[in-house]
Amino acid sequence: MNIPQIMERMIKMIKKLPAVGPKMAERLAYHILKMSQSEIDDLINSMQMARQIMKCCNICYNFSDQNPCQICSDITRKKHSILCVVETPQDLIAISKVKNYHGFYFVLGGALSPLDGIGPEDIRINKLIKRLKNANISEVIIATDTDSKGEVTATYIAKIIKKLNIKVTRLGYGLPVGGNIEYADEVTISRAIVGRQEM
Amino acid sequence: MNIPQIMERMIKMIKKLPAVGPKMAERLAYHILKMSQSEIDDLINSMQMARQIMKCCNICYNFSDQNPCQICSDITRKKHSILCVVETPQDLIAISKVKNYHGFYFVLGGALSPLDGIGPEDIRINKLIKRLKNANISEVIIATDTDSKGEVTATYIAKIIKKLNIKVTRLGYGLPVGGNIEYADEVTISRAIVGRQEM
Missing domain, CATH: 3.40.1360.10 (Dna Topoisomerase Vi A Subunit; Chain: A, domain 2)
Known part of the structure; x- marks a missing residue:
């Protein structure tokens, strides 16, 4: 059986999203068919609302609900x-x-x-x-x-x-906190030695 | 900085999708903000159209654009x-x-x-x-x-x-075709031995 064209189209659109492969796109597409009307409305509405309200800050280019964003308008940071x-x-x-x-x-x-x-x-x-x-x-x-x-x-x-x-x-290189030296890669260990600190 | 509420809401909705963890949901949400208006319209439209047209077949419960689906209405399969x-x-x-x-x-x-x-x-x-x-x-x-x-x-x-x-x-158990015996798990190898076939 071929996947109906309308389904293929949705899968193709979903596949364009980052880190979504062909199998994942298919899985999401079939899940979307099974969602209740209110669930799909909530999802679509949340996407549209966020796109309407979120702006790109003109100073730092972060996304924020205000422009300039909270951080750029925070005068305590100036010092x-x-x-x-x-x-x-x-x-x-x-x-x-x-x-x-x-x-x-x-x-x-x-x-x-x-x-x-x-x-x-x-x-x-x-x-x-x-x-x-x-x-x-x-x-x-x-x-x-x-x-x-x-x-x-x-x-x-x-x-x-x-x-x-x-x-x-x-930013300093080194072992991630909570990490296991045994499993750290050589480059990271070598960088951690260079960046060693007195105790 | 806290993520704006409207953004949190979109992330929460996306996280409900299968196989989407918190990090992936964040990544998708920020990608959705960056998409062009036509891209987001195409995505949403493809989802809505598929949901409108695709039906659950009353005989096999597969999703199809017709009910009964192509397979269930294919009389050549009857034999x-x-x-x-x-x-x-x-x-x-x-x-x-x-x-x-x-x-x-x-x-x-x-x-x-x-x-x-x-x-x-x-x-x-x-x-x-x-x-x-x-x-x-x-x-x-x-x-x-x-x-x-x-x-x-x-x-x-x-x-x-x-x-x-x-x-x-x-369905028969055994080694997947193109597989490497060295990396097959013990249960699969054991099943493949039970299901061995004369050559």
Whole structure:
């Protein structure tokens, strides 16, 4: 039996979502058929409402229900004059849960990836430079992912920022807390040795 | 920063979908914010259209754009008088891609799982019995999953069907084609030995 065309279309649309493979898309599609009318209405309504209300902050490019966002309009942060550069809004939220960072943020909207054709003009590097030139920032913490794309991006940005005479740091590498040394990869252990701290 | 309430709501709705964990739900939610208006319209429209058009077949309980579905209305299948019992419509599609089965199907809509409180009345066992009593079926192939829930379901159904004097078979166990014996689990190898075939 062939899957009816209307079903194929829904599966194709769902497959476009990130991290959704063909099998997962099929599973979600059949689940959507089985959902009650109120469940599907709630899902669709929540998506449409969020898209209506959430805005991209003009200063840090995070998504927020206000523009400028809560963080950029928080004047108590001004005394810190630190800017943390992240790839995505989700990274921003992860870091904002940490109690020992009270500075500002900047969301790049991705990472450099020459193999996928993503260059400096595809992420907000120019906007970051503009912000650094106009705002009173004394240190930039680069908090891109520690995979190869994130590393390339960090190196690229660091070079540019140094030219502006602003201090650049990178989040520390090492063993994740609660981790097991036995299962840590060699590169992480090697970085943890370099970054060892006196007790 | 707390995630805005409207965003939390969308994440909560997405998290209700099967196989979507908290991180995946967050990722999908932020992706939905970034989608263009036409992309989101296409996605929502495809979901709504599929729900409008797709029906549950009254005979086999598969989803189809017609009722009875293509398979149940295919008279050439009548000569086979075999019924294949599956857990989900996706299982039905997987089996229907195989060229050497031309019988009918029956979708249970799940598997027995006493630990999750899913008993015989929660899946279509009574409807299956009714169908077997009314249709001219000489053999039932049970094609439930080979995990513990699928096995319990197969055993339970087989007992009932035998009482109706209908032949019951189960899909053969063994090594998956293209598989590597080194990585096969012991239970599978043991089943493959029992099910060995002369060459």
